[in-house]
Amino acid sequence: MEKLFGKDLAVTAYKARLLAVEAVHRAASGHPGGSLSCVDALTVLYFNEMNVDPHNPNWEDRDRFVLSKGHCAPALYAVLAMQGFFPVEDLQLLRSIKAHLSGHPDMRNVPGVDMSTGSLGQGLSAAVGMALSAKITGKLWRTYAICGDGELAEGQIWEAMMAAAKWKLDNLCAFIDVNGLQIDGATKDVMPTEPLDKKLEAFNWHVVKIDGHDFSQILAALAEARKTKGKPTAILMATVKGKGVSFMENQAGWHGKAPNADEFAIAKAELESKIKELEGK
Amino acid sequence: MAGKIATRAAYGKALVEFAEQYPELMVLDADLAMATQTKDFRAAYPQRFFDCGIAENNMVGIAAGMAASGLKPFTNTFAIFAAGRSYEQIRNSVAYPHLNVKVVGSHGGISVGEDGATHQCTEDLALMRQIPGMTVVCPCDGHEMRLAVEALLNYEGPAYLRLARSATDIFTDELEGYKFELGKGVTIADGKDVTVIATGIMVGMARQAREILAKEGISARVIDMHTIKPLDEELVLKAARETGTIVTSEEASVLGGLGGAVAELLAENCPVPVVRHGVNDTFGRSGTAAAVLEYYGLTPEGIAEKCRKAVSMKK
Numbered sequence: 149m150e151k152l153f154g155k156d157l158a159v160t161a162y163k164a165r166l167l168a169v170e171a172v173h174r175a176a177s178g179h180p181g182g183s184l185s186c187v188d189a190l191t192v193l194y195f196n197e198m199n200v201d202p203h204n205p206n207w208e209d210r211d212r213f214v215l216s217k218g219h220c221a222p223a224l225y226a227v228l229a230m231q232g233f234f235p236v237e238d239l240q241l242l243r244s245i246k247a248h249l250s251g252h253p254d255m256r257n258v259p260g261v262d263m264s265t266g267s268l269g270q271g272l273s274a275a276v277g278m279a280l281s282a283k284i285t286g287k288l289w290r291t292y293a294i295c296g297d298g299e300l301a302e303g304q305i306w307e308a309m310m311a312a313a314k315w316k317l318d319n320l321c322a323f324i325d326v327n328g329l330q331i332d333g334a335t336k337d338v339m340p341t342e343p344l345d346k347k348l349e350a351f352n353w354h355v356v357k358i359d360g361h362d363f364s365q366i367l368a369a370l371a372e373a374r375k376t377k378g379k380p381t382a383i384l385m386a387t388v389k390g391k392g393v394s395f396m397e398n399q400a401g402w403h404g405k406a407p408n409a410d411e412f413a414i415a416k417a418e419l420e421s422k423i424k425e426l427e428g429k
Numbered sequence: 430m431a432g433k434i435a436t437r438a439a440y441g442k443a444l445v446e447f448a449e450q451y452p453e454l455m456v457l458d459a460d461l462a463m464a465t466q467t468k469d470f471r472a473a474y475p476q477r478f479f480d481c482g483i484a485e486n487n488m489v490g491i492a493a494g495m496a497a498s499g500l501k502p503f504t505n506t507f508a509i510f511a512a513g514r515s516y517e518q519i520r521n522s523v524a525y526p527h528l529n530v531k532v533v534g535s536h537g538g539i540s541v542g543e544d545g546a547t548h549q550c551t552e553d554l555a556l557m558r559q560i561p562g563m564t565v566v567c568p569c570d571g572h573e574m575r576l577a578v579e580a581l582l583n584y585e586g587p588a589y590l591r592l593a594r595s596a597t598d599i600f601t602d603e604l605e606g607y608k609f610e611l612g613k614g615v616t617i618a619d620g621k622d623v624t625v626i627a628t629g630i631m632v633g634m635a636r637q638a639r640e641i642l643a644k645e646g647i648s649a650r651v652i653d654m655h656t657i658k659p660l661d662e663e664l665v666l667k668a669a670r671e672t673g674t675i676v677t678s679e680e681a682s683v684l685g686g687l688g689g690a691v692a693e694l695l696a697e698n699c700p701v702p703v704v705r706h707g708v709n710d711t712f713g714r715s716g717t718a719a720a721v722l723e724y725y726g727l728t729p730e731g732i733a734e735k736c737r738k739a740v741s742m743k744k
Contacts, residue, residue, distance in 0.1 A: 208499070255497070255526050263497055264526040270518055273487045277494020277502075280479070284455070284500070291494075304518075307487030315479075 149202075152195040157363045159426045161191035164230055165392045166419040167239050168222035173412040175243035178251065181402040183223035185327040185360065185387035186294050190227045192366045193292055202232035205259040211289050212278045214263040216271025216305075217296035217325065218252040219404070225249055225258065233260035269302025271295070272322060276312045279320035279380070290374070293322040298330030301339040306351070312380040313352035320380040321373040324348075325360065327389035329400040344384055353382045360385025392419055432599055436629075437535045437592040439571030441466025443578035444503070448474050451582050453501040457492055459485045465505040465535040465592075485510045489518040489532065496528035501582065507541075508534030508591060512553035524560045524587045531581050532557075535592040537567070538680030539708060539725060540630060542594070542718035549713035549721075554628075555685030557589040558658045564588035564611060565658040567679075569632035572602040573655055576609035584611060593630050593680070595718040600633065601653070614661040616668075620650035623736045624668035627678040628654045628687050631706075635678055637729035642736055649736055660690045662698075669699040674739040676704045678732050680722075683707040702742035706735040 152160060164187050172178035194200065198211040215224050222242060229236045234248075241247030248257040252266025262278070265271040275293040282289055299305060312320055324344065332338045341347070345355045354376045358365040366385070373381035389403070390396025393415040396407075407415055444467065448454055457479045462468040471478040481488035485506050492502035504511065511534035512519070523530045539549045557565045566581065566588060568574040574592070581588050601607050604617055617632070618639055627635040632653045639649040650672055652664060669675055675695065677688035688705030695703055708725055715721075722728060 212498075214494075263494070264521070267517060267521040270486075270490050270522045273490020273518075274494035274497065274522055276487070277491035277496075278498050279494075280491065281495045281498035281500055284476070285498075304484075304486045304490065307482075307484035308490065311481060311484070311487055311491060314482075 149200065154363065155426060157191055157195060159423060160195055160230060161188045162392060162419055162423045162426060164191055164223065164226040166416060167226035167229065167236065169393060169407065169412065169415050169419070171222050171226065171239040171242040172406045174240055176406045177243060178222050178406055179219040179404045180222065180407065181329065181389040181396060181399070182217060182296060182325065182327065183220045184391045184393065184396065185389045186217070186220055186323070186325045187223040187227065188361050188363065189294060189323050189366055189385060190223055192363060192370065194227045194231045196367065197370050198292065199289065202260065205233055209287060209289050212262045212291045214271045214275040214291070214293040215253050215265055216275070216293050217268065217299050218265030218271065221251065221253050224253060228260040268296070268299045269304040272305055272308040275320060275322065276308050276317065279312070279317040280315055282319050283315065283317065290319045290321065295322055295324050297324055297326045297328065297335050297341055298338065300324070300341050309348065309351040309353065316378050317380045318377050321370065321383065322380065323383045323385055325387055326384055327387045329389045329398065329403065331400065331403050333400050348382045352379055354379050355382050355384060357384045360387035361391055392422065394418055431603070433596040434571035434599060435593055435596045436568055436571060436574040437466045437594060439574040440533070440578060440592050441469050443575045444470040445473050447579060447582055451501060453499065454582065455479065455495055455500050455502045457481055457488050457502055457504045459483055459488050459506040459510065461506055465533070467505050485515045486518045489515045490522050492530045493522040493528050496530045501529060503531040503533055505533045505535065507548060507550065508537035508553045509548055509550035512556045512589060513550055516556055520560050524563050527562050527586055529585050529587070531588050531590060533590045533592065536594045537591040538593065538629065539713040539721045539727070540593055540595045540680060540718040542721055543715050545715035546712040551682040551708045551713065553589070553591060554657055554679060554681045554687060555689060558686065558690060562587060563658060564656065566611065566656050567591040567629040568655050569629055569653050570597060570599045570601050572599050573609060577655065580609060580611050591629065597630050598633050600636070612656045612659045612661060614664040615653040616650065616664070617653050618651040620648040621672055622648045623674050623676060623739050624650040624652060624672045625676045625678055625732060625736060626652045626654050626665065626668065626687065626691055628657060629680050631678040631680055631727065634729045635732055638732035638736065641729060641733040647736060647740055654687060657687050657690060660694065662694055665691055665694055666699050669695050669701045673743045674702045676706055676732065676735045676739045678706040680727055681707050683709055702739050704735045704739040706732055
């Protein structure tokens with residue numbers, strides 16, 4: 149698998165944005181806001197960091213990924229499709245009774261999905277189980293996860309954090325998508341998580357704080373995670389919910405709402421313009 | 430074999446016995462290794478034992494991740510915390526992706542005794558049975574438990590295994606032609622007037638009830654239904670047709686467990702009187718195991734009484 153860097157990652161991420169927003173528009177339901185905030189990290193994972201084989205999605209020695217914030221499936225599906233796990237055209241059937249792309253990630257029906265998620269708070273535990281399995285069996289593959297900041301209100305996340313530190317899972321790296329918004333409003337109002345870095349450090353995780361839309365920072369954080377021994381790494385990425393679509397940015401209302409035809413037309417124009425700009429056309 | 434052993438103790442021995450043969454077997458516990466009897470496995474295979482602390486939901490999730498990575502994890506805690514607290518984790522992280530996790534609920538039912546209602550799980554059989562693709566197993570004695578563990582190690586998929594706290598008689602080892610197969614009930618005594626379909630520790634009591642009834646001229650068949658799901662429908666229907674009435678008996682709520690499964694099947698396919706014996710839509714209470722069982726009528730005489738009613742309903 150050829151690794152992408154720099155501008156190519158950005159172009160790919162913006163193309164994935166367009167595919168994800170289009171899929172949600174066609175489905176007339178889904179979660180665009182959080183999909184757009186974590187898609188840059190997903191793009192780096194699947195186009196640079198992770199050792200995977202789209203032609204052999206269940207390859208035993210592949211790196212694993214768990215989307216603990218499973219409602220951001222549109223972004224994951226878009227990235228998987230672009231990477232070749234299944235045809236990009238399938239994205240048009242997101243959430244359709246006719247297709248295999250369920251509303252939340254389904255490991256039994258979507259090639260490339262390593263864990264079924266959607267019920268918040270549960271994915272990180274499965275990622276811990278995977279990382280632990282690699283340690284038990286002496287395998288070198290790594291496990292990655294993305295959690296939402298709103299998701300951190302779930303107690304099970306902190307159970308998983310403790311367990312990962314207990315077993316010194318330095319083969320586990322979890323992104324926290326700190327977009328600061330959730331369904332009911334600002335995370336700081338719904339259930340404050342700060343000071344998140346201090347909390348995670350107190351849970352014996354190695355913590356890296358980055359701008360989640362800066363590709364060089366994402367790459368550097370992942371490299372730092374790989375070098376960190378004896379403890380798992382949390383990458384706290386500051387992100388913009390709805391990133392890339394002007395009217396969705398920083399709006400809690402776009403957490404779980406599909407754009408109508410007019411709105412999608414605006415989103416499409418904005419994303420296509422950005423892609424052109426990045427491609428230097 | 431004969432003698433007495435709690436099914437939880439037989440389970441703990443079986444884990445150790447099968448450890449070498451099944452190197453993928455991993456044992457997870459939630460700070461109850463003494464009670465759940467995983468302590469011997471912990472001592473013998475410390476590298477394959479994972480104490481998750483008092484955090485059952487995370488334990489289930491870790492097991493899901495292990496199963497997704499090709500291991501065979503068995504999670505262990507009390508039934509109330511396994512099937513109760515972690516219900517949704519089992520449903521969404523284990524059963525929905527049909528992962529090979531064995532959720533073991535020890536201290537099932539009211540024979541937990543002294544700890545009282547907070548620790549007496551009577552809902553687990555119904556809760557677990559509701560989940561698509563789950564296998565639900567509740568062995569009746571130590572001999573059957575060992576065979577159940579072996580069968581579950583060879584079964585690829587999610588399952589719930591219920592263990593009992595208190596020691597009970599071992600008898601299935603002395604039954605002629607006894608064979609353990611997941612999803613297949615065992616007719617352990619024949620009869621023509623009524624069939625008692627029992628699970629777990631109630632099977633032994635059903636055998637005693639059969640003797641009580643025999644003295645009254647009532648001939649009772651006794652079926653050991655160790656697997657509540659998938660239910661051995663053929664065996665239940667045959668019993669309904671041949672004996673004309675059914676009593677179900679379980680150390681669990683009469684709502685939705687074995688009684689529910691049997692009643693649902695018969696109502697739609699062979700409507701004969703069905704009388705459910707178990708805990709009647711109520712919480713348990715403290716007391717010795719024997720006293721609590723007696724208080725709620727989970728006794729051989731309790732089963733016999735339900736059988737008299739069932740026979741009287743036949744017309």
